[in-house]
Amino acid sequence: MNPIRPTTLIEANALAKRLGLETLTIASETFQVTGSFKFRAAYNLVSTVKQSLIIAASSGNFGQAIACACELLGKQAIIVMPDRSAQVKVDAVRSYGARAELIDTDRVGREERVTQLAADHPGAYIASAYDDQLVIEGNSTLGIELADRLPGTDYIIAPVGGGGLTSGLIIGLCTTGSAAKVIGAEPLEANDAAQSLLRGEIVRNESESRTIADGARTRSLGQLNWSIIRHGIDRILEAPEALIEQSVRELYNINLKAEPTGALSLAAVLSAPDMFNGKKVCCVVSGGNVDPAVYARIIQGG
Secondary structure, eight states: OOOOOOOEEEEOHHHHHHHTOSEEEEEEOTTSGGGBTHHHHHHHHHHHOOOSEEEEEOSSHHHHHHHHHHHHHTOEEEEEEETTSOHHHHHHHHHTTOEEEEEOTTTSOHHHHHHHHHHHOTTOEEEOSSSSHHHHHHHHHHHHHHHHHSTTOSEEEEEOSSSHHHHHHHHHHHHHTOOOEEEEEEEGGGOHHHHHHHHTSOOOOSSOOOOSOGGGOOSSOOHHHHHHHHHHOOEEEEEOHHHHHHHHHHHHTTTOOOOTTTTHHHHHHHHSGGGGTTOEEEEEEOBOOOOHHHHHHHHTTO
């Protein structure tokens, strides 16, 4: 039995009216297994590869999705995580029986530590949270689902970090023949993807950003993702930190708890409202795993 759950669609009518949109649909992956879209990719990957040990780097959502999939399928996982990852995400990885390897990313990069672990475990499968064909295929199921359930949508907006979600959406929508345009939403403080589109080549951040949208702190787009995004995405909109936090509050007001990365899609709409005037818009809220203290501060406007 496939454990992947259908996305939850919420019609935000009052917010759509206030923003001048014809319709605004929130496609929430917060109720997905492990609380984010990452389970789509993780389950597809873990159920496909033959290796019994999976090593991956993650700020949290991909890590706990891999850990959960490994537990379900009788495999093991080692997850390399920044030591400033949300404690709720570290705890979740460990709760599924995986090993959480915490590192100071100012001293050692995620990829570097994964390479070290791979040398210690030569039979392991090294899983990228985004730059992996199995990840893209898993995420494409969301695009296929949205095309079926939301025909006539003008724009589907989704957070972009390494590009696994947006590239998956593009592939899924193309598979169905949907005319919906995909827009990436990125923190202004970690805008390597927007810069990449502007320059026509992958731009890599010199260091990992400290944006509150921790799922978008990746240093650059993946190679596989870039090849899809550069030709298939409509554009990438950049959101400042204040709008990301405002979007978390807007979603709270429609009774949806979203992590800051998940709220990026709505922040993109808030950053360029005239672009979406009179349009049918779908905002993908990619996850809801947020540290309680951080969430409380945002909601209280502190």
